[in-house]
Amino acid sequence: MQEARLAIKVALMGLGAIGRGIARCALQKHDLEIVAAIDLDPHRVGRKLSDVVDAPTPEVVIGSDAGAEMRKAQGGILLHATGSRLDRIEGELAQALTAGLCVVSTCEELSYPWLRHPEIAERLDRLAQKRKLALLGTGVNPGFVMDRLPATLGAVCGHVGRVRVTRVVDSRSRRKQLQLKTGAGLNEEEFDRGVDEGTIGHVGLMESAALASLGVGLEVDEVDESIDPVEAEEDMQGDDFTVPKGGIVGLKQVARAFHDGKEVAVLDLTI
CATH class of the missing domain: 3.40.50.720 (NAD(P)-binding Rossmann-like Domain)
Known part of the structure; x- marks a missing residue:
């Protein structure tokens, strides 16, 4: 027994x-x-x-x-x-x-x-x-979707020279805290200030870029990141915000990992 x-x-x-x-x-x-x-x-x-x-x-x-x-x-x-x-x-x-x-x-x-x-x-x-x-x-991202998952998939590919991951998230029905981090409803000045202060953007994308690279056996000595606003192509309504056409509805965040000046990973996240 x-x-x-x-x-x-x-x-x-x-x-x-x-x-x-x-x-x-x-x-x-x-x-x-x-x-x-x-x-x-x-x-x-x-x-x-x-x-x-x-x-x-x-x-x-x-x-x-x-x-x-x-x-x-x-x-x-x-x-x-x-x-x-x-x-x-x-x-x-x-x-x-x-x-x-x-x-x-x-x-x-x-x-x-x-x-x-x-x-x-x-x-x-x-x-x-x-x-x-x-x-x-750990978590969903970082912790799985944009780092552990591609590293696991890469394990069956033999040698991997570069990793690229693209993820698109519709935040309209997500929790309010996530929507606030995307800058939805802000003007351009408010968005830029939020990026500078660290209140706008997904925390952990640079960590995911490093993890995804290391997970497929690539060395990393530098990681950088950019965060830019995404404009609404039409009027958009979320649970806690309304954005007119042309207003900021979210963000595009890209993290890049390098080794010896060569790009080894690109993680592209749009929320």
Whole structure:
């Protein structure tokens, strides 16, 4: 008779739209047991997790004390979904590792942290190895569609000299946070300012370009990126915005990876 497997203890951190989706997926896994949930939003703290994720869950109440909640899942996993910028969430990741938790995070920059944050990457890697724990940055993009998937497909192609990936996303029915990142409804000055400030654009495309290249065996020593507005060819209506013909309805973002001055990957994303 096969011996029953013990469920892995899970703590959730970050219960925005993505975090709630992660929670619902985790609830469908019989080998995962959600024992804690962490969020700083006062409208969520103190509420039952089941009420926030709109799904039946164990009797878990959302807390704001990360340390106390993490201790409930010691020896298990933290499913982390609080931010895209690694320098802003390094402390949360380090706290989880110190508490004895493996971490799976949606932080886009964590998918290949050595590109923008080599010092942070080194600190976290050193801490994870010291604690003998895993730390993984993953997601749909980066994490799969424009990096792992082409790398996997390239594995059956023999030698690959260059990678090109094109993705087009219709954001009209997507969550409001994504629509805001595309610049839909802004004028050109507002769009350019958002790009400069880092509020407009998809975080992680440069990381995906590096990962896709490395995944097919190509070396990378430089990655650059451009972000340009996309104009509406007709009047367009989204769930949270209206854009007249000629107005900005989204963006075209292109990341290029190079080795010794030669282009080895182009990732072309239109949202």
